[in-house]
Every structure is written in structure tokens, then in C-alpha cells.
Amino acid sequence: MSKRHGGKILADQLAINGVTRVFSVPGESFLAALDGLYDHDIQNIVCRQEGGAAMMAEAHGKLTGQPGILFVTRGPGATNAASGLHVAMQDSTPMVVFVGQVALADRDRGAFQEVDYRRFFSPLVKWVAEVETTARLPEYISRAFHIAQAGRPGPVVLALPEDILSAMADVPDLAPAKPAMAAVDPARAQALLTRLLAHARPLIVAGGPGWSAQAQADLEALVTATGLPVAVTFRRQDYIDNAHPNFIGDLGVGMNPKLAQRLRDADALLILGARMGETATNGYRLLDPAAPAKTILHIHPDPDEIGSVYQPSDSLVATAPAFLAALQGAKGQFTNPDWTHAARADYTAWQVPQDTPGAVKMEQVVRLISDRYAGRALFTNGAGNYAAFVHRYTRYHGYRSQVAPTSGSMGYGLPAAVAAKLAHPDRPVICYAGDGCLQMTLQELSTARQFGVDITVIIANNGRYGTIRMHQENHYPGRVSGTELFNPDYVQLAAAYGGTGHLVTAMDDLGPALDAADQGGLHLIELRLDPSMLSTTRSL
Template sequence: MEQQPASSDQSTQETTSAGHMIVRSLEAHGVERVFVVPGESFLDVLDGLHDTSIQTVVCRHEGGAAYMAEAMGKLKQVPGVAMVTRGPGAANAHVGLHTAWQDSTAMVLFVGLIPFEHREKEAFQEFDPKAWFESGAKRVMVLDHPDRASEIVAEAMFAAQSGRPGPVVVGLPEDILREAHDTIVHPPIPIATGGMTVTDWKALKAALLRAERPLFVFGGNDWDDATAQKFTAWLEAHSLPAAAEWRCEGTVPFGSPSYVGPLGYGRPTFTHEVLGESDLLVFVGTVPGDVVTDGFTVRQNWDKENFIVTIDPSLRGRSGPVTQQIVAKPESFVRDLARMDLPVADSWKAWTSDLRAKQEEFAQLPSAEPGEGQAQMATLMANLVERLDEDAMVTFGAGEHTNWAHRYFPTNGYASLISARNGSMGYSVPSAVAAALLYPGRQVVSIAGDGEFLMNGQELATAAQYGAAPLVVVMDNQEYGTIRTHQEAQYPERISGTQLKNPDFAKLAEAYGGFGVRVEHDADVPAAVQDALAAVADGRFALIHLIVDQRVKAY
């Protein structure tokens, strides 16, 4: 993975506080913004951020700040950074850590702590960061001396990115932060990216030449645009198909002749069957986990060939047979793969063409002409997609509303779709705000459900404060729809604990300073989409509150 250059004065010793040195070190690692909910426990870090190139984004809830940092870790080749205070603040941020852990996202959470001298006395907001976080973070570190401030930042950024990416927690005792010490900025630590050995290369080549129905499965957050484009070009040159791990669409673009659809929950029938039909699976950047394999039930027969390309030697989360593991990050694997020129088999062409035709049929947009009666999500998607820019991106959290984006949103590049693969609700709005801040002027669309929106919708106030302008679509069916679906299957006609009564989200958006429109009738959908996108183009966030029928599903 590409490393950010350290500051030019990194070798110059200076006397400064530990809190200020942490900020200097984050700058040296290429951090552009941090997402914070302030606390008195890390005031010296906040003071250090006052005179820095790093943008301090003040959020409205620690969960929102952690989600924004996690989203930034997906979007950039630098870990996302959040800062919260001790006790309750750390507890609220835990949801973002779990997302980063299960999604393999490089992220660093800095947590202010009580002073050293107050430990083990049940001091105000005291907690043990290692006891709380060690089971769900790659490392938990506590700054114990001011001269280690820069070193601990370098170690945290390295740990978050090295091997399988993930979250790291750094505890910052309040008194240590204020202490001054003679120190230098620690340079970034290089990340090993692995690669194919000669044995790996020959084994994969032989397996591909044997296969009649090979399938590549891409996923994870350890890619970059150049690697994704090179991977796509190699697949297309060889008429080979590629499917997306759940909520990883875009690495191979939506319109590529090699892209054959998404895997995971809510998948179309043909991609469910393809895992069993393929005689060779090559997972790149991910493993065959429980979501892809339907709870470890699909592709479990050991006579199948599975190559798994991941930098994680433990293969954590995988199921089924492993023919060969290639220990490499996508960048190094694709670099070596691009040197493999193979004769294109007729069976590959036929297999890819058949799968691609099914994907194109599945993704065919419904009519943009509105019908009579209640507003339809299908009508909204048809009107939205035809107005999107080529580089538009989408974010969402968890719920049945996400299926509309999976099916129709044209993801045309790495990280053009970001979501929470741990099924975490409340991710849609914070991730959209983070993306809109990173890419001003780019169309960022968030598809949210009514239940999910109210978990972190207050971060629209953050969007307004910092000029972020995403378009948020709230699909309101007045229920927790996914749970209702499971409930209907297991307890028919006994609906309990899933129904909601919602406010007017459009008025809420206007109160936060954005554009809001409430849509109850399908005839009003086209104008609402047009007006919302116009507001976004003018630099305001927009929200479409779409009132839909509970019975209508994406597929």
C-alpha cells in the first residue's frame, strides 16, 4: 500500500506537548481530517488541531463520528481517525469499531482517558480500554509517556493497515497529553503487501487452464482505483467473470462485461447458484465467509477448487475448501496477475456471457414514468439513475431498503459503494457526510430506511455546518422491514415489535438547513428527484422522504 511521506522536519527534535505531537504525527501520515466529539480529557489534542492542516469535523454523536472515520478508511489509503472522550464517549463509539473489525477497515480511534494518578479509584468516567476493546480491535494501546506520543501514532497507523486491515484504539491519559518533551516526528512504518510466489503463480495458472467455469470474487477495502482498473482490464481481456462480495460493488464496474452481480444477503437467484456451478473460485481481497456462503452451507464440498487471495495468513472468517492461499494484498496480486497471459477458452466466453446477460436483466431499470397511487421506490430509482453522473457514489447502512441500491445503482469504480457489512444500522448518513466532505462536487447518494435514519440522522447538522451536500433518500415504510420479513417467515401473522410511527423527515431536513421534500404519490417522484439534485448541485444537502407501501420489495 502506498505510504504517505513524512513531514520534511521529521528529524528535527523539538520540545512540545504530547497532545500537539500526536497532531503533528497524524499530519505526517497524510491524515486530512479527524471526526470528533470533544471532551475535556483530550483538550491538548484539540488545541494542537487549532493550528494545523487537518480539518476537525465536530460531530453530534460518537457513533456518527466513528462511522465517519470508518467510511474514510474505506475511501482513502490512510486510516480513518476519530477522537472521543472516556467512558460514555468510548461506549458510543464502539459501534464504529465493530463495523471496522468485521469490514476489515483501517481505522484509529483515539480515546481521552482519566489522569494516570486517578486510576483504579473509580474516577469520573473511568474505564479500562483494554478490557473493553481488545476482543474487537487489532491493538489497544495507551500512551504512558509523553516522549512516545509520535511513536504510538506511527504504531497505530501501521497496525490498522498491516495484514488484514482493522481498527486500533489509542488511549490518551489527560495528564500525559499536557506534558512537554524533547522528541521528533516518527516516520510512517512501511506496510508489507505480499505477492504471488512462483509456486502460487504456476498453481493459479494451471487451475485457470483446467477450469471451464472459473469465477473471481472481489471484496474488502484494501484496494485502490489503479488496482481496480488493472484487475478489470485483465478480466475483460480474458472473458472472465467477477462477482462482488456483499456490499463491495464497484471494484469491477457495474457496466463491465465481466461484472456478473452481487453475492450475499438479498442476492438474485442466479448468483446464489453460481457458487455451486463454478469449478474454480478465486477470492481476491476477501474470503468465503458466512454471508457469501449462506451461513457456511454453500460451496462446502471439498472436491471444489478455491483459491483465496488475502494478506491475512489466518484466513479468519473463511469456510469451505482451500486449494491454495496466496498471501497478498490486491495491489500486489493484481500486479502479478497482469503478467499472466492466458488463451481464452470458448467455455469462459460462454459462461461469462450467460452470467452477464442474467445480471443485465436483473439490473434493468423499471419505467421512469410514474404510476397511479402511492410513491414507489422503483420509480425513484429509475428517475435518479438516469440523472446520475458517471462517478456518482452511494452509501447505505442496513435494511431491506438497501436492495434497491444493490440492484440498480451504477457503481463505476472502487469505493463507489460504501456500506456496513456487519449489518450495522445508522451508517447511511454519517458515511454520506464523510464522502461528501472528501469529494466536494461529486454526487453522493445515501439510501436510508426510516428506522435507520433516526439512528444517526442528526449528522445532517454536521453536513450543514461543513458544507457537505449529499442526497439522502429515506424510504419510509414505517417498520423495521428486514426484521418484519424474518418475523413473517417464522411467526406468520404475528407482527410484534417492528412497527414505527415517524415524523416528517423533510421538515427535519429543512430544520437542519438543507432541502427537504415529502413524497406520498408516485406522480410527484420525478419532480422531487430533479429538485433534490438541483439543491445538491447548489451546495446544499437534500432529503427525499418517500412514503411507500410496506408490501413492496426490490426483489
């Protein structure tokens, strides 16, 4: 076996683990890693800022189920990336982040751009380590891939000192990581289902990580056979075809008040993969951790998550897809179909667009786009007042047609759209973004053009940070402070990036803009909204 420098060892290990694409902002601290990638057919998506690169890597992990890979340099590069790591941790997305570090020989001297990454990243990720021996790179990388995918998935960080990456070592490669997956006993799964069906007002809540198209099909088969209603957690609306008669809505921000009441009234919950955090429970008010007053059956891959907030009546350490697979052909029928029918009727009524001020109406825009691209498009969004309309009026049909941050991070939609189009080049990709949301990662339009990514960006321009303004008007009416925005000319900006811009000042302008976008290329469609058009619900 011949000696290789650390960057070559790292790149070889990535290839062994099936990595075909990485996201990065280059830095001198990991030149050896860039050199190692040169010898592999691993696409390096070079981004404009580490926050956008991190969000792209997170979206890639969310879309593919495989760890998103990110390379950033030391100091400001690493700290810029922190926002995307927070998304990955909150969203339970597998991600492996390689951070350049000062030379080992210079550590603890306050060297140029030196950061103690163990201390900095520890609260944000599942595991963080610094490699101190070149020959141990395969060991650390293998462990990183295992941890990122095991139990509740999430991000891990490996700091790589420059001299460790450039040093030579004679070390064997390790086989690809294969995290252990617990099997589910069908009899055990059937027993939990039977217990759920014994109640008069049961509810399935689907969410969390690790889902797949097969899991969606299994969930739909289960609720069809049993008659049970199913809700989803925040920004997991694509876990079931929204046209299914047993789907009753999402437990997210701006949720249907009748669905919120139904969660209160339910006498039993089967929680499939979700954490039932603050958002799904409206600040823990819909489901009191001290006295939930209902049977709780919790299925989750992380044993430490079960019972961490809500004490379950019974539980199973397993992924939601594994549990659903074990229930294929399960027996049992819910004996109170009126409960499900009424919940579905509430969802259908909630879907009726409610008129808002102005010539351009977000409720009509979202419904038109949802219907136009039904079953074909992949939708991304970040956070802002506009997102309440996206949540309420978009109907998702296939798994992973929704890519959005459960962490509520602004700026996410555009980087996610780039990653989505790279992962699914044959599908239309529609990004929703507010004017404040988009301008946080606007520079990634350059990344989109560099890599030939054809996406359509719907810009909800109301000239303000809408969500904050909504709260401001509610709590401090008439005292506007810190929420106004200046916007560029998006039509000219699109042209500057080699794309096409469209200004929509009336609903009749939208159709022709979408027709043009369907021909390919980068398209920015600016919706000139009435500033008074703010969702009255809390929105992220």
C-alpha cells in the first residue's frame, strides 16, 4: 500500500461511502482535501457563502436520505455555516461537515482564524471531533457517517488541521458505514395498532426523519384499511398524499384551529417518528407534558427522545418506515368513522382561499401554482409571513415534494432549491421566498447559474419583515420599528444573473410568467403585494 496525503485519504473514504456530490466554499485550510477530490468523480458545488452552502448540503441530505457533505474553511467560514447546521439538527437531517483548522503545531496560540470547534459546535450537532493523526482519518470519517445516520439522524463536524491533511500516511481504507437498523416484530406493531383502534377519538401524527416513498405508501395503505385519520407535523406535509380522504392537515405554525382542537380532543395518539415539539403542540399548550390526558404511543428511532417531553403509555424504538412496513396487511378497523370524516371536512374547508387585500393575492398564487404543478414539482421555502399561505394552500402529493426547514430558518428556500434541482434535474423546482427571506442568501443565484440549475423563484415582496411586522402590529400597534425593507429591482437583478425577471402586479400576470419559466432557465417572479396583506396567524 502506497502512502497518501490526508486529503487523498479523505476523498477516497468519501467515494467508498457513496458520496457523489459535496458543497463547499473553498479555503486554504483544506487545500489537500480539494486536491484529493480532483481524482474522483465527486461533484463539488462551489457556493458563494458558507450559510448557503450549509443549507444546500442539509437539503441534499433531506432529499436523498444520505448525509449531505459540506466543506468550509476555519474561523469565519465555519461560523457562517452554523445556521445550516442548526437546521440539520432541528430537522434531524444526516450531514457530515469538514472544517479546515489551523495547523496542529499552532493550536491554542490564538492563531489566524483559530476556533475551538469542540466548544463552538457542541450544542449544535450530534458529535464534533478534531482529527489529530493522519492515519486515523478513515476511522474518524467512518464514525462520522455512522453517527450522522444512526438513531435520530443529524449533523456531525470533523475539524481537520492543515498539517494533518497534508501529511502522508500508509493506512488502509474502511468499508462504507452501515448503521444498524432495528427490525420491528409484526406482532408487537399489531398490538400497538390494536390498542390505538380501541379508542373513540384516535389520531396518527406522522413526522420526523427517515421517511421514504415506500413509507408514504405504507401509511396510506394503513389508514385506508383502518379508517384512522392522520395529521403531519410542521413542514412534513409530503409524508402522505394530501388528496387522501384520511389526511386532515398539518400541526404547524398557522395551523387550522379546528385541527388544534382535535389534537386536544383526541383520546389516543400514535406518534410516528415525530418529536411533538413546541410547534406541533402550539407551545405545548395543545398537549400538556404534565398531564396529556390521553394514551400516547410513540414510535421513534432514538431511545433518548422517547419520554424526554411526553411520557408515553407505550413506545417502540424504531423508525417510522420500519414500523409501517411491519404493519403491512395489519388487521383492524376503526369503529368511529365520523371522527375521521369530520376531521377531513375541517381540512377541506380550511383549504378554501380566504380573500386578502391587494391586486395580487397570495392565497390565489399558491393555489394556482399548487394545482398547475400537482404531482410534478418540488417546492422549497424558507421562513416569513408568506410561508403561512404556502403551508395552508399547497397540496403535496408525492414524498419529498416539500423541502423546508422545521427550524424556521430564513434564507433556506433558495439554497434548498439549488440542491433540489441538482438532485432531481427532471422535475420543476419552485422556490417561495419573501423579500427579506430571499435577500439573506440571494448570492446563491450565482451558484445556480454556474451549475446550470433552472429554478423558479416566487418572491413575495411586501417591503418588510412580514412576520415580525405582524407581531409588532399586534403588540405595539402604530409603532413601526426595524421592520421596513429596501428591495432591488428583481427584474434587472434576474437579468444580471443571466436569468429572466417577471413583475406581477395583477393576477393575470402570473400565468404568462409561469409559462415562460416552464421553458427552462432561471426565473425570478416578483409578486408586488399590498403591504397590508399580512397573515393573521403566527408564521415562519
